Amino acid sequence: MARPADADVVVLGTGVIGLATAWEAARRGLRVRLVGPRLGEHQGQASRAAGAMLAPFSEVAASDNSQRVALEVRERVAARALYDSWLPLLRQASGRPLALTPGLWVVATTGGRGDAAELDAIADAARAHGHPAERHDPADVPGLSPARSVAAHGALWLPTEATVDSGELMGALTDVLLAHEGVEWSEEHATGLRPSAGADVAVTRAGAPDIRAPRVVLAVGVGLSDLLAGSGDLDLALPPMLAGKGVSVLLRHVPTELPAAIRTPMRDFACGMHLVPRADGVVYLGATNRLTPTGAVTHPLVTELTDLLREAGEELNTRLYEGQVVGTRVGYRPFTLDHLPLVGRTADPRVLIASGTYRNGMLLAPRVAEMIANHLTGATVEAHPFDPTRTITPHALPETLEHWLPDLVDLFLPPQGTPTNMQGVLADLLHHGLRSLVTDGSGPRGAAVRRTWEQAPVPEALWSLLVAYLK
Structure with a gap:
């Protein structure tokens, strides 16, 4: 006689998507086994390296396909709306003083080609979804003081975008999951999946017994390739997952007022330069983005740091150079060949995936968690563009x-x-x-x-x- 399953669902991965999904499943009454590291530096994890801009619109680029923009922005707007109820629930459950810093400035400078057109595209996307986008003179932007050689010539205030402290958010999710009676957290490394007795799937772990459950959620980010390599007996038919290495810097004692985040438009294959204030007085400066083999380098390169500091100082505020560097972060952002996430059932309906959120993991977390929990509980799953079994056409x-x-x-x-x-x-x-x-x-x-x-x-x-x- 086969032993009973160890849980209703196993969630693999302890980034923001994995933690949010585990919490949502537990809130709906499922027995959850969460697998992944809890303590330590979490080197390379995108969530803990994130600036955490909740930015449905300022990630839009003027050259983006209009239909694609409509699809992506719709999901990002839905995710941003969820934060207004999700964050208070998390604050109450964790006892942590979680809060959003409302609003975000996008500035056009001579450092970017066609920044004026980028601001137009961002404003159009916001207004098309019923959100305000206010034009301002760059002199109105608190904390903006670029170099004379890189003049700012336009500014856009997006009052419904926001930022959140990623460290506090991850800490709150960790606290509520550790305290939840329906969640068991296993910190061993998952090495693969295999069929088990009956209809269950077994999760194999390094130096620990397998975990069996009727459902498994893959929220391992850029670790997907390694996990699939150990799952040869299951046909999941998943596309490749790539990694974008992002480097950011934490500063203290920057001699300037920064009540809300400031960023440039998208550029250089990244989300532009951005400064994000945090409640503890730290200023987050981000971020680079380079296609990189997973885990190849878990520390920032000198050139990455110097380029980041130089460009942010010249384009946003030269007084950054007077601040104190108190930390650096490296995170590997997971993304697919078409840059859309993978959310839902794989080719094996017992295995679901929640990954590939790229630069929007923090924003999409409650939305993705809701989608996966709906799958797990048999609730209605609204149509969305993140189907893992979709056909992905590579770029030519x-x-x-x-x-x-x-x-x-x-x-x-x-x-x-x-x-x-x-x-x-x-x-x-x-x-x-x-x-x-x-x-x-x-x-x-x-x-x-x-x-x-x-x-x-x-x-x-x-x-x-x-x-x-x-x-």
């Missing part, structure tokens, strides 16, 4: 070069630009060189470039193509 290189090459060029140029047409010359050189190498380049360097693109046909890989060529 010609279109990627045409659309994204200016972002690659910007990585080589200072924020204030160049006095000559260096940008155009460099763009032409990179366009022809990369396309030639990927399509018909010979020799080991050409092969390395082609292999890099085949493994990750996404815009973020353009920088990696250059790295592959130069190695």
Whole structure:
């Protein structure tokens, strides 16, 4: 006779998506086994490295497809609305003084190509969803003081966007899960999945017995590939999960008032420069984004830190240079080839996934947790664009070069630009060189470039193509 299941559901992963999902499932009366680290530095975890901007609109770019914007913004707006009820529940359950810092400034500077158009796109997206977007003179933005060589020429105030302290939020979720009688937390590392007796799935762990349950939720972020490698007996039919390495800096004693977050529009394959104030007086400065093999480097590179500090100082506030660096963070953001999350049932209905939230994990957490809990309890699941079994069409290189090459060029140029047409010359050189190498380049360097693109046909890989060529 087979032993009974160890839980109604096993949730793998202790980032914000895993913790939020485990809490939501437990609140609905399910017996939950949570698997993943609780203590320690959580090196590489995106959630604990996040600036935690709850930004449905300021992540929009002018070049984005309008239909795609409508799909993504709809989900982000729904997630932001959930925070107004979800955060008070978490505050009450944990006893922690969780609070949102309301509002977010987006500034246009001469450091970004077409920043004025970016502000237009952000404002249009907000107003299309019934949210205000207020135009201001840059002089109205508290805490904005860029270098003279990088003038600010526009500002947008988004009062319904917000920020939250990611450390406090993760601590609150940890507290409520440890105290919940329906949750058991196992800190061993999950190594894979396999079929078990009856209809259950077994979670294998390093140095510990298997855990059996009728449902398993994969919320392991960029650890998905390793987990799937140990799950060969199950056909989950999941697409690749890539990792974007983000580096951020924590500052104290910055001699400026910063009542709300300030950011630039999207650029350089990332979410732009941003300063986020926290209640303890720390200023979060973020963030880079580079396609990186998972776990390759869990510490920031010197060049990442110097570039981040220089660009944020020049574009947002030169007085950052007078602050004290009290910490750095590195997080690997999980993302798919089409940059949409994977949320719901896999090809094996016993296994669900909640991952690939990229730069919006903190924002989407209550929304994703609700979706997964609805699956687990048989409640109605509204239609959404995050179906894990969807067909994902990889990016084509010609279109990627045409659309994204200016972002690659910007990585080589200072924020204030160049006095000559260096940008155009460099763009032409990179366009022809990369396309030639990927399509018909010979020799080991050409092969390395082609292999890099085949493994990750996404815009973020353009920088990696250059790295592959130069190695």
